[in-house]
Amino acid sequence: MTHVNSTSCKRRKRGGKVFGFKTFCDQGNPIDFNGPFRDNIKKLLDFAHSEITLNGGMKCWSFQLELDHHSPVHFSLFIIEELMETSVSCLCHHCQYIGWGHHLICNERFHFVLPSKETALVMTVSSPNYEDNEGLSNTMSGKQNFVELQGHLLHGVLHSDGFGHLICINGIEKGSDLPGKDLMDFWDRICTGLRARTVSVNDAAKKKNMDLRLIHGVAFGEPWFCRWGYRLLHGSYGVTQLMYQKAIEGLQSMPLFLLMQHFSASDYEILAIFNRYQTMSGHSLSTLGHLFCFLQEIKHRLPLDNHTAPVNNGKTDTETACRWSPKRIDMATKVIVEALKRAEFRWVSRQEVRDAARAYIGDTGLLDFVLKSLGNHIVGNFIVRRTVNPVTKVLEYCLEDISNTFCNQEGFPLSSTATKSRSQFTRNQLTNDMLYLYKYIFTEPRPTGLQSAISMATRIILEAKYLVKDYRGELYPKFAFGSEERLKLLCTVSLQNKDSSGHGSSEGNKKALPPYNVVSLPPHATFKELKLEVERSFKETYWGLKSLALSSVKDVDAKESDLVFGLLEAGSSLVFAGSITDRETNVKGIYESKNDSEVLGCPCGAKEDDDGEKLIKCDICEARQQNQCAPINNTEDVPHIFLCSRCEQDIILFPSLP
Template identity: 50%
Template sequence: MSELDYIGCKKRKRGEGVLKFKGFCDQGYPVEFNGSFQENVRALLEIGQMETGLCDPMPIWSFQLEVHRHPLLHVFLFVVEEPIELSLTRGCKHCQYIGWGDHLICNKKYHFLLPSKDTVSACLSYEGSSAGINVTASNSIASKSNLIDLQGHTMHGVFHSNGFGHLLCINGEETGSDLAGFQIMDFWDRLCTGLRAREVSLRDLSQKQGMDLRLLHSMAYGKPWFGQWGYKFGRGSFGVTEPMYRSAIEALQNTPLGLFAHHLGNETNEILTILSRYQMLSGHILVTLGDMFHFMLELKSKLPKESNTESSHPGMLVDTSCRWSAKRIEMAIRVIIEALQRAEFRWISRQEVRDAARAYIGDTGLLDFVLKSLGNHIVGKYLVRRCLNPVTKVLEYCLEDISHAFPRRDGYSRLISTPDSKLKPRYKITWAQLMKDLLRLYKLILKENNAMSSTGILASIPIASRIILDTKLFIKDYSEESTSILDKSVLHCSIVLTSNTDRGSTNKAMITPYEFFMLRNTTTFDELKLEVERKFRDLYWGMRNFVAESLANLDAKGSDLVFKLIKAGTKIVFEGKISGESADICCMMFESFESNALVVDCICGTKIDDGERMVSCDICEVRQHTRCVHVSNIEEIPTIFLCNSCEQDILHFPSLP
């Protein structure tokens, strides 16, 4: 049983001070991070509290972090070191999914966890109970499930010892956590930056009230929610490529709102009412879907979450500077509305409306100003619809009576502010109402297989939405943000593993990422070679018998001083081999080794395992996505499944007599 009191947050046994959550892993806090990723992790763990019982026989450290004092809130960070010998599988499926299958298997992984109260309670109760547990020599595997295999952590990230990592999960306030999602991501980002991680991947399945955030935020901001921290397209599922992903985002963002006035079905009034509501709240014209969703999400961040409290915010007030008085603006609005009423609710061009209004208002500048501001706004019981005619490319206007779908308004709404502040309207909306409207727009416009947009000019919307939803794997390159080492005695080294096929013939098998070495000015190449062997043996499972033989493209003697022939900061490559092992063992050193036996050849174009559910052909054993072969759930998978190719081959067999 661990002696860690998670609930009570009692003082640490060895007297370590409680660390600040907000600044944890900033440079210099709690330690200086001046080495490689593995060296920085070791430096951090030296000040951690060693724990027992939580993940035996794997070593585990804990850090008590103060989130805030009033009210007092502490959380614990656990770091578990997982040696390759205790891993259930040597290869990493997350590396395979993101495209790092050609990386060498590392000797260690480091799990960074912010456990929830539920996962800690489950872990402690598991440790305290032996019922149903078969205590055998493989006890290490059973105990491993205590912590790092539990689901529901507030945060769980894992790093390979070479600095490549994966964020496996974050669970914010909606799951009962004391931390919000953005606080957890800020913390994770500081960890990666401070420890000098190389690259980090994640699988984005985040949702809020049934809405996929990667679709919602791509629509509003052109990037997923994780894009706020620099995560970008990593790999698409179902054959989605980065150009397809970018095109899908642009197509959705640039869809004109005016198109919905012509092409929606029975829900036309409902969706136009929602759109017009936020047109009124906005201080500028919202033209596209991207504009609308961006405004709604920005507004959501400014409203309090109290569901029963009405609030107004200065950002919701229309505050357009203009040189006309309120009386003249109201007169112009009235004249334009009456001109549109005479059109008997049919679409007429902007020029026709303008010409009709000029009989009463001679100031064309005022008319142009009001016409621009009235588009897709509510005036009294009417919605002034405006859109670009897709054929003539001319702006058109039309009135729609929405008194049955929207609360009645007496007189004309003052949509434009005037120099007299008393005339400014104060529209009020609650956070709950905004979320309701946002969810409704999401379902009506963006949800796949939506009947309203399945045909016609809006048919591209469900296609683009599906492409964005099929893009779940994102990646961030932290090496671009790493502070450069200012020491002048640094050298970057990599190794190439070679195998001798014939005498004098060398076959290069692999190259590793560069590691940096801080050297003395008197270091020789023989000393550097020994240091390179030590470091790469310590990093990679397959390199434990690695022997460095020579420098690629550099003729140097072992006794030569390194910095006499090479400038500091240079990248060099050592060639070498694995002593005493067959060259064929090289293939077993890669993260994707255990997946190479699975052949993927789906009709969507996917050639490697992307983490989506697949089914294997019973003849050729080629794997395909269940979605691509129209198998929606496990129950529908037939007893014998044949891919299309094998099925066609069978059909061409000669029939028996």
């Protein structure tokens, strides 16, 4: 994120208008958006500040945004136009992965970028709008273009036909002053205001090496992006919506007492974490879904940091390298635990614990080291709790007995209200506990029936990562009959081109029709004028239709001289038959995917042309399948000659020659 303080403001040339971050692209801010996307984006750029032309000839504009009038922090939004005429690659691999390979290639892509502090530097020092940058204008050299940089706080792309992709979003962990929620609100306002059609996202978000689509799925039954209306389109390796829903329901309904019985014999820390949050909860947490939902709910109520030491899961600080031997550390730990036992499980100050332990351990440095390492740590059948007394501000300790904890009717341990009220946790402690649960339950393989079921459900959820949001309901305004000064119609094109053999071949039958464009006409327009307006609209939108010629309107019997208004009502949907007159144009090459002739014959049942996973082709039938299903685990294992299972079986059954 570009942070602008009072000093850096002086370096930037004055005169640029500043817009509100939380209202940007709302209706009327900076303008009313009443047309289709290709018109709205032009209106928006009229209010932008023109920046330098990037490598590759891409034009760039910027907006200065502020969080509020009293904040000294400003943000820079860059909008970059990528023309297909000069682009390194006309194909959009995001379209291919999401299953939009049948879409026509558009004339432009518009990249919306909120840079991080690091990526903003590349743009800032090379901009002519900044002073004191002599000798820095070549910073962009060596970078193909600004949009290919990694680490932007937000990067989305919208094609000129209104379809688009959210490529990345990075919140506080990447140095932003804004959480991911605010960044998503910002992106959603842009798509809504500009009237995008449909936007996709590859949900690969992680936090502390945890896949958030798994965490949010178990907690809330859906991914995080679903809060903004995104829904699962398809998964990799043949994962369907039904498979995903069954996997979510299976993990959510997993009884915790069953997990406790499964894990308690091998890891007391799992039992301690279960007990810790049952203690904090005011109701019974009986399933895995209840537990993760509670963890997510309290995360936002906890402070980012306080004086309480972080929860230490797994290896403790006492196990790290230090000047005391493990034997002496273990002895000191037992002495401290025994001193806390004599306190009868009440909260005692650090000084009291230290004084009691000094009767047996004379090394005060060792005692201080162990006391510092024992906060919220399991020793045998006990948890050593540590917190700061809110009144005296003194560090206190308490011992909690896991083995004698009373269990409720669901078999889940419950602790006393007194202990509950004194147990204080930070967000960092919560994240550590969640990370421990994540690794132990979802990622560590164990040869048991329960773990096999968990692993299968986890794999299905992780493979369900392609989401879309449909903005079509917001794309076109309601058509007003009788009050419109111009007649608006919805029009699309069915291409009727011949193949290389000269036989008729309707590309419109093989590929889905392009989305309908809004065409606006005066009240007395003829069908000839309508045809010319539709040609112009599609030529301006799509890269491969520059020589488009329309012949007729399907299912409408009309002459070119007939008035449109006399035969059609406002808002009618029309399909025009057309063809590409330029014979040098490869009709199949005007689409995002060129793999229609290839077959995806994967054992997992995947039907999509390409979902972003690595593919290998059979050297006999040329059917493609995903490496993981081959199985091929890494690049080194790829064979020089690969046969699919069907061809391999056919060769085995083929009679040998005499």
